[in-house]
Amino acid sequence: MISCQQIEKYYGAEQVLSHISFEFNEGEKVGLVGQNGSGKSTLLHVLAGLEQPDRGTISVPKGTRIGYLTQIQGNDPAWTVYDVLQQGFDEALRIQAQLRESEISMTSDEAVQDPHVMDSLLRKYAELQEAFERAGGYEIETRIHQIANGIGIPTEQFQRTFNHLSGGEKTKVALAKLLIEQPNFLLLDEPTNHLDLNAVEWLERYIVAYPGTCLIASHDRYFLDRVVTQIIEIEDGEASTYLTNYSDYHKEKQQKLLLQFEEYKDQQKRIKQMKEAIKRYIEWGNIGGNEKFFKRAASIQKALDRMDKIKRPVLERKKVDFQLDFAGRSGKDVLVCRDIEKGYAGRNLLQKVTLNLAYGDRVAMIGGNGVGKSTLFKLILGEEQPDQGEIRMGARVEVGYLAQDAPPLEKATVIQYFRNQVDVEEGEARGMLAKYLFYGAAVFKSVMNLSGGEWTRLKLALIMQQSPNFLLLDEPTNHLDIASREALEEMLEEFPGTVLTISHDRYFINQIAEQVWSLHNKQVTCYLGDFDAYKEQSEKEKARNTSTVSVQRTHAPARENRNQEVLSTSKTSRRKIQLEQQIALKEQDQCSLELALLSEEHRTDAEMLARLVAEQAAVQEALNELYEQWLELEDGMEG
Numbered sequence: 001m002i003s004c005q006q007i008e009k010y011y012g013a014e015q016v017l018s019h020i021s022f023e024f025n026e027g028e029k030v031g032l033v034g035q036n037g038s039g040k041s042t043l044l045h046v047l048a049g050l051e052q053p054d055r056g057t058i059s060v061p062k063g064t065r066i067g068y069l070t071q072i073q074g075n076d077p078a079w080t081v082y083d084v085l086q087q088g089f090d091e092a093l094r095i096q097a098q099l100r101e102s103e104i105s106m107t108s109d110e111a112v113q114d115p116h117v118m119d120s121l122l123r124k125y126a127e128l129q130e131a132f133e134r135a136g137g138y139e140i141e142t143r144i145h146q147i148a149n150g151i152g153i154p155t156e157q158f159q160r161t162f163n164h165l166s167g168g169e170k171t172k173v174a175l176a177k178l179l180i181e182q183p184n185f186l187l188l189d190e191p192t193n194h195l196d197l198n199a200v201e202w203l204e205r206y207i208v209a210y211p212g213t214c215l216i217a218s219h220d221r222y223f224l225d226r227v228v229t230q231i232i233e234i235e236d237g238e239a240s241t242y243l244t245n246y247s248d249y250h251k252e253k254q255q256k257l258l259l260q261f262e263e264y265k266d267q268q269k270r271i272k273q274m275k276e277a278i279k280r281y282i283e284w285g286n287i288g289g290n291e292k293f294f295k296r297a298a299s300i301q302k303a304l305d306r307m308d309k310i311k312r313p314v315l316e317r318k319k320v321d322f323q324l325d326f327a328g329r330s331g332k333d334v335l336v337c338r339d340i341e342k343g344y345a346g347r348n349l350l351q352k353v354t355l356n357l358a359y360g361d362r363v364a365m366i367g368g369n370g371v372g373k374s375t376l377f378k379l380i381l382g383e384e385q386p387d388q389g390e391i392r393m394g395a396r397v398e399v400g401y402l403a404q405d406a407p408p409l410e411k412a413t414v415i416q417y418f419r420n421q422v423d424v425e426e427g428e429a430r431g432m433l434a435k436y437l438f439y440g441a442a443v444f445k446s447v448m449n450l451s452g453g454e455w456t457r458l459k460l461a462l463i464m465q466q467s468p469n470f471l472l473l474d475e476p477t478n479h480l481d482i483a484s485r486e487a488l489e490e491m492l493e494e495f496p497g498t499v500l501t502i503s504h505d506r507y508f509i510n511q512i513a514e515q516v517w518s519l520h521n522k523q524v525t526c527y528l529g530d531f532d533a534y535k536e537q538s539e540k541e542k543a544r545n546t547s548t549v550s551v552q553r554t555h556a557p558a559r560e561n562r563n564q565e566v567l568s569t570s571k572t573s574r575r576k577i578q579l580e581q582q583i584a585l586k587e588q589d590q591c592s593l594e595l596a597l598l599s600e601e602h603r604t605d606a607e608m609l610a611r612l613v614a615e616q617a618a619v620q621e622a623l624n625e626l627y628e629q630w631l632e633l634e635d636g637m638e639g
Contacts, residue, residue, distance in 0.1 A: 001061060003023040004021055004022055008020070020234075021056075024215075025213075027213060029230070030228055032232050035482075069178055069189050085144050085177055088178070089136060089143075099125070151179075184213065194369075197366055197367075215232075221246050224245060281293045319437075319486075319487050320483070320487040324467075326469065329396070330498070332394070333357075334470055335391075335392075342379060350375065350376065361499070364516050365500065366503070372522070374502065398469050400471045401472045402472070407455045418461065422462065453481060468497065473500070473503075476503070518538070579633070583626050
């Protein structure tokens, strides 16, 4: 479907894209990867037609509709969120306007008095109705609500003015509009940014089933693994294609680099031998005056000039070097939260939250946007106070906190900002900053002009100088490229202290987490293991709850549907109600025991675990007996 041949792009004297060539077929889902600043966004701009290549050709089939995530066309300042979402149905809306005009025409005196005019208008109206249906006009409301709900745009936000939304909210609306529009060729630049886990998983399912072609620039490795079947990597302005997902691309690339390096060394050895031969033949020709030696040297030189030189592969690229100055360990108990409650403006975010964090724990907190994760961090830091409950920090705890915030609006340079908070000489500061990829002229860049990734790297550089033993990280991988994420993961794996991080990056969670805390319905549920382990456990819980509901519906019909007169006189029916009440209570006990078994508080207490397991077995046995009694009564009534 799409073909790029020898694309080149310059900004001034700097070449951003060099001889970019690739192609992919209709319906393929392709990932675009590369370090920040490698040219991914430039390539997307070129493909979207926002910029023209300086050289090369792009072939796109006639009639292909290209959709690019960052585009919101014709944005009226008064438009609401719903107005923007409706633009995904621009063709249907245009036809709808024609239908209304046609309806008005059919009520005119001329149409009423002249049957021929009326027949013509009716035929046109029927054609417009068919076109309206083809354009999805009868699905506008349904589809807008379906996409908005999947992406995580609440219906109460529909009437808000689009221009008054935050950057993240605008991105979500733009993505929803694009998916509603359903172009043939979808260009997505970091589509999972600003989405919570539920929305990301919904988007994964949507993209996989999407009939069109997708090119997705993303640093979300888990998302790429689940969605794409091809990877295009932009590196040093050049493109390399791998017919696989992200994880296998990573392995293939390493193998390719090692093979290329061996080929490079072999070629360099041949080149050295050829150059030595040329030098030797010229010397012999000068000594003996034999023209054959000069011809032989010239022949080898021509072969050397015609040789396709293998580029020396870069096995280890320069990346962030997160070096933590670790002062010492804290006490055993790092954080204790007891029955925490917190709300704003009558809305309760946290209710009876009890948590324990021990030294060395590595925990990832997940949950939807706005459920209270960042609020819990503020409570831990003492920036806010709980409405009820107690939060206690352990002995000798030194906190390093990475917040989700934008660069400050100040003109200080990177090195000035760094030295204002770290008391070091300029030369030493330059050395420290170089490890975080701020070197050369980059240290004189204004802080307010830093990109999201640069600002995160600078904040991490400052945190590492504070000698923390407890890291509180709020979405640390946001805006970081894959190489920087891997460097952060390596540092955290070696970090001897305690880590509590809010993250929607499932690949990152799998790499660093030993526990997952899920914040849902004002409560925190603790799961042992990484993200995949959490997912498996939560799916089992959903299946178990669904099964319980199914049993209740099958074997315990709703009381309100029964004949009240029969219930008042029938001992059997009254006994069934009593059994149903006992079953409900026992099932609540069973659920409480299952949550207690998963609790961090009990995982190291063997005596407590043994008691809980025994109680769970007793409750299950009692439940089985109650089910049997209920079924006997049911069978007796049917008999």
